Amino acid sequence: MSQPNSNDPTNIISQPLGVRKIRTMIEGFDEISHGGMPIGRTTLASGTSGTGKTLLAMQFLYNGIRDLGDPGIFVTFEESPTDIITNARSFGWDLQSLIDRGKLFILDASPDPEGQEVVGNFDLSALIERIQYAIRKYKAKRVSIDSVTAVFQQYEGASVVRREIFRLVARLKQIGVTSIMTTERVEEYGQVARFGVEEFVSDNVIILRNALDGERRRRTIEILKLRGTTHMKGEYPFTITNDGINIFPLGAMRLTQRSSNARISSGVATLDEMCGGGFFKDSIILATGATGTGKTLLVSKFVQEGCQQGERAIIFAYEESRAQLSRNANSWGVNFEEMERRGLLKLLCSYPESAGLEDHLQIIKSEIEEFKPARIAIDSLSALARGVTNNAFRQFVIGVTGYAKQEEITGFFTNTTDQFMGSNSITESHISTITDTIIMLQYVEIRGEMSRAINVFKMRGSWHDKGIREYAINSDGPEIKDSFRNYERIISGSPTRIAVDEKSELSRIVRGVRDKAPKTP
Numbered sequence: 404m405s406q407p408n409s410n411d412p413t414n415i416i417s418q419p420l421g422v423r424k425i426r427t428m429i430e431g432f433d434e435i436s437h438g439g440m441p442i443g444r445t446t447l448a449s450g451t452s453g454t455g456k457t458l459l460a461m462q463f464l465y466n467g468i469r470d471l472g473d474p475g476i477f478v479t480f481e482e483s484p485t486d487i488i489t490n491a492r493s494f495g496w497d498l499q500s501l502i503d504r505g506k507l508f509i510l511d512a513s514p515d516p517e518g519q520e521v522v523g524n525f526d527l528s529a530l531i532e533r534i535q536y537a538i539r540k541y542k543a544k545r546v547s548i549d550s551v552t553a554v555f556q557q558y559e560g561a562s563v564v565r566r567e568i569f570r571l572v573a574r575l576k577q578i579g580v581t582s583i584m585t586t587e588r589v590e591e592y593g594q595v596a597r598f599g600v601e602e603f604v605s606d607n608v609i610i611l612r613n614a615l616d617g618e619r620r621r622r623t624i625e626i627l628k629l630r631g632t633t634h635m636k637g638e639y640p641f642t643i644t645n646d647g648i649n650i651f652p653l654g655a656m657r658l659t660q661r662s663s664n665a666r667i668s669s670g671v672a673t674l675d676e677m678c679g680g681g682f683f684k685d686s687i688i689l690a691t692g693a694t695g696t697g698k699t700l701l702v703s704k705f706v707q708e709g710c711q712q713g714e715r716a717i718i719f720a721y722e723e724s725r726a727q728l729s730r731n732a733n734s735w736g737v738n739f740e741e742m743e744r745r746g747l748l749k750l751l752c753s754y755p756e757s758a759g760l761e762d763h764l765q766i767i768k769s770e771i772e773e774f775k776p777a778r779i780a781i782d783s784l785s786a787l788a789r790g791v792t793n794n795a796f797r798q799f800v801i802g803v804t805g806y807a808k809q810e811e812i813t814g815f816f817t818n819t820t821d822q823f824m825g826s827n828s829i830t831e832s833h834i835s836t837i838t839d840t841i842i843m844l845q846y847v848e849i850r851g852e853m854s855r856a857i858n859v860f861k862m863r864g865s866w867h868d869k870g871i872r873e874y875a876i877n878s879d880g881p882e883i884k885d886s887f888r889n890y891e892r893i894i895s896g897s898p899t900r901i902a903v904d905e906k907s908e909l910s911r912i913v914r915g916v917r918d919k920a921p922k923t924p
Contacts, residue, residue, distance in 0.1 A: 427467075428467070429463065429466060429647065431639070432624075435639055441631070443581060445572045445584055446582070448611060449587070449596045451589070453613055454622070456585040456587075457482070457585065458647060459611065460547035461477065461549075464547050468501055474508075474545075476510060476534065476541065478548040479512060480513060480551065480553035481549065483513055484509040494646060495646070505541060507541075508543070527567040530571070531571050534571070534575075547584075548584045552596075609626055610624070618790030619760075624641050625639070635652070640653075651761065663685045665684040666680045666681035670703075678862055679862070680865075683865065684811075685808060686814075686863075687816065687839050688840040689818060689834065689840070692819070693822065693845060696844035697874065698817040699728070701817075706780055707742070709747075714776070715778075716747065716780070717780070723752065723782075725752050755790075756789075760799040763799070782816075783818055784800065784817065784834065785819040800837055840863065841861040854874075855875065857883060
């Protein structure tokens with residue numbers, strides 16, 4: 404097997420202005436940066452404490468060694484080499500092995516534990532020479548420096564320290580290595596970095612954030628600038644997994660797969676008829692309605708139908724426990740336990756508050772990648788929307804639907820509305836435009852009794868029944884009946900009966916019977 408090489412043209416991206424980039428192999432970063440880190444330049448990674456700066460710097464080196472064979476130097480001003488090696492093991496990275504093989508060198512510039520005072524003028528000449536020597540000895544192509552903020556905190560005279568670090572950056576550029584330099588900032592939004600660090604590393608700046616968004620913290624990364632080259636603008640969510648940083652480049656998603664004209668059954672024959680022959684394969688279906696209107700029942704039938712066809716399915720449940728879901732499904736003649744025993748179903752239940760949206764998205768992607776289902780169901784999206792901003796929720800939905808379409812999976816999602824009766828907005832959550840089919844379920848009052856109603860509100864690219872039908876739930880599951888004839892304002896929740904000319908209605912019924920009667924020869 405040939406050794407990976409960063410000089411391979413497939414690993415270097417050229418820009419129209421001549422700036423070349425080297426792939427970082429960090430999930431999602433090469434997409435939002437349009438190719439990776441600019442070669443031969445220093446990139447400043449700034450963020451508050453705990454945002455993942457050190458991890459980014461180390462992963463940049465580790466991936467370079469593992470995937471491209473690029474030796475690297477890690478300069479630490481804060482943690483000891485022993486701590487760095489120990490922390491990396493939690494990601495499955497054996498740094499000691501790389502050190503023993505001469506692929507990685509950790510240069511310890513951390514403060515003296517004895518706390519000895521610095522006498523005379525401060526300069527980094529000796530450190531710069533040590534770094535240059537190590538680069539040449541190990542033939543390093545990547546350097547990470549973590550973190551320059553520690554240097555400012557150790558020594559007085561910020562202007563002098565800035566001058567010395569500028570010398571360090573200039574030397575790294577002269578040598579031609581690609582480097583990351585981390586620094587701290589005081590606030591998530593505000594000054595780029597403390598002590599004016601961005602002034603001397605102004606070519607490339609990356610901001611990492613771990614801001615309180617609604618009631619939960621949310622990690623994002625933003626490329627503020629990559630001078631002389633293009634990149635994607637704005638903040639992108641990321642999470643930290645067992646493999647390191649994982650960025651979700653939502654704006655970079657390209658739905659290149661072809662739309663399928665094949666139909667699949669919803670598991671409910673009448674609903675299939677209402678949809679013109681079933682759902683489109685690889686489409687996204689949203690069932691929305693108040694609690695108790697039968698959304699989870701439709702999920703159960705959708706999954707059961709797939710498993711009966713030998714397809715695999717995953718249900719991601721965020722409102723009910725496994726026991727509740729299985730018990731409810733059994734009452735409708737759906738046996739989740741049997742499907743699981745046959746290896747056709749995976750039932751994953753968790754509280755929405757147990758993780759951030761990015762972590763939930765990563766779990767969904769990982770489970771899909773491992774189980775390879777043909778159908779997935781999320782019950783419900785509205786549970787995940789609790790305590791987060793509309794923007795964060797919309798990005799999550801885009802991430803899920805985009806990934807499902809990319810993997811050519813049919814997705815059935817539910818959404819619980821707040822209003823028990825009457826019309827409900829399905830656009831407030833910003834998910835209606837992302838889905839292909841919308842099924843509306845609601846309660847209506849007819850002659851002093853509560854009834855359920857179902858309507859195929861939207862079905863992209865297909866004829867569908869536009870009638871509002873009565874919908875009942877019995878021991879066999881859903882029973883979809885005829886439309887609510889002679890009623891209007893059903894969707895409002897307060898229908899009114901339409902006056903009907905009895906003679907005309909009788910004539911219509913007779914004509915219908917006559918048309919269905921067998922023809923005599």
